[in-house]
Amino acid sequence: MEHRISPQFVRTSLAASLTLGFQQGSFYRDAKLKGLNLLLHYNEGCLGKCHFCGLSRLRREGPKGKTFIRVDWPLYPLEEVIERTKSKDQIRRVCLSMITHPKALEDTLFVVDQLRRETDLPISVLISPTLIRHDDSLAAMKKAGADRVGIAIDAATPKLFSQLRGKRVGGPHQWNHYWDVVQMAANVFGRFQVGIHLIVGLGETEKEMVHAIQRGQEMGAYTHLFSFFPEMGSPMEKHSPPPLGQYRRIQLARWIINEGLGPAGRMKFDEGGRLIDFGIDISSLIQNGEPFMTSGCPGRDGKVACNRPYGNERPSGPIRNFPFTPESEDIKEIKKQLE
Secondary structure, eight states, X not given: OTTOOTTTEEEEOHHHHHHTTSSOOOOGGGOOOOEEEEEOOOTTOOSOOOTTOTTOTTSOOBTTBOOBTTBOOOEEEHHHHHHHHTTOTTOOEEEEEOOSSTTHHHHHHHHHHHHHHHOOOXXXXXXXXXXXXXXXXXXXXXXXXXXXXXXXXXXXXXXXHHHHTSGGGTOSOOHHHHHHHXXXXXXXXXXXXXXXXXXXXXXXXXXXXXXXXXXHHHHTEEEEEEEOOOOTTSXXXXXXXXXXXXXXXXXXXXXXXXXXXXXXXXXXEOTTSOEEEOSSOOHHHHHHOGGGBOOOOBOTTSSBOOOOTTSSSOTTSOOSSBSSOOOHHHHHHHHHHHO
C-alpha cells in the first residue's frame, strides 16, 4: 500500500467507482454521474487541518481509515481509471482535486497531461491555493490541458476561515491568499473559467454568504455551492447541517447572481442577516427547478457536468443538490421548505 501513491494511483469518489464498474451498485432515482471526480493520494495525507474536512489531520480515523464527504474514496491505478473512462459516454468532464502536499503540484501536471492525451474530455483542477505562489503554476496547468480551475474557499468570512481552516486551528491556509489566487486564476484561465466552492452552514449568516458569492462573481468566478454535512470523527462531527429553508434561499441567491439576474446589492436581509427579499420575482425560478440542481463545472454542451450525486446528503433525502432536474413533486417539497 505504501507504494500506491499519486501520480500512478488516484482516488475516485464512490459514485465514480460505481460508474466505472470498479464496484457494483445503483443510484437512487437512477441518477447518472456526469463528472468524474479524482483525488490525489499520499501516505502522509493532506497538511491541512480544516475542522469540517474528512481529510483533515485533526480527524480521528475510523476502522476503514479516513473517508471524504462521508464515503470511501477507493484507490485505483490511474491507467485503469483512464481506460474505463473511455467507454463511458455519460462522463462529460474530469475534475482532479489536489491536496495540500509538497508533491501535489508536480503530480497534478502529470495527471492532467495523461488525461488530455488519453481522453477527449474537458479537465478541471480543484487547486490547493496554499501551494500556488505565482501564476506560472496556473499557466502550467492550462498548458498541460486543464480548461478550468476551482478554489475551495468554503468559509464565507475571514473570521470563520481562520477559525476552521487557518491560523486559529494551526492550519496553513490564509483567507487573503485564497482570494488572491481566485483573481490570479481568472487572469490565467479567463473570467468565469474559474469557480469557487462555498459551504453553507459553517456559522455564517445568509447575508455573509450572499456577499461572498457576489465577491466571486465580480472577480469572474462562479460559485459552486455545498451544504455542510458532518464528517464522523472530525472536530465538527456534532455540528448540524443548515436548515433546508436557509439552503434553498442561498441556492436561489446564487442562481440570481451567477446568472446575471441581479446583484446582492438589490437583495434585502433582516436584522439577523436572513434573506427576505431577492430583488426580483422568484416564482418562475422556483417552478423551473434549476437553481436547486448541483452547481459545478460544465461539459462541452454548457450544462453542469460535475453533478456529484448525493454528495451533500444521504440518498434517502431530503435532496439538497439535485443531480437531475427536479420533478413536480420535488418542486412542491422545495416550496414547502422555502416557506
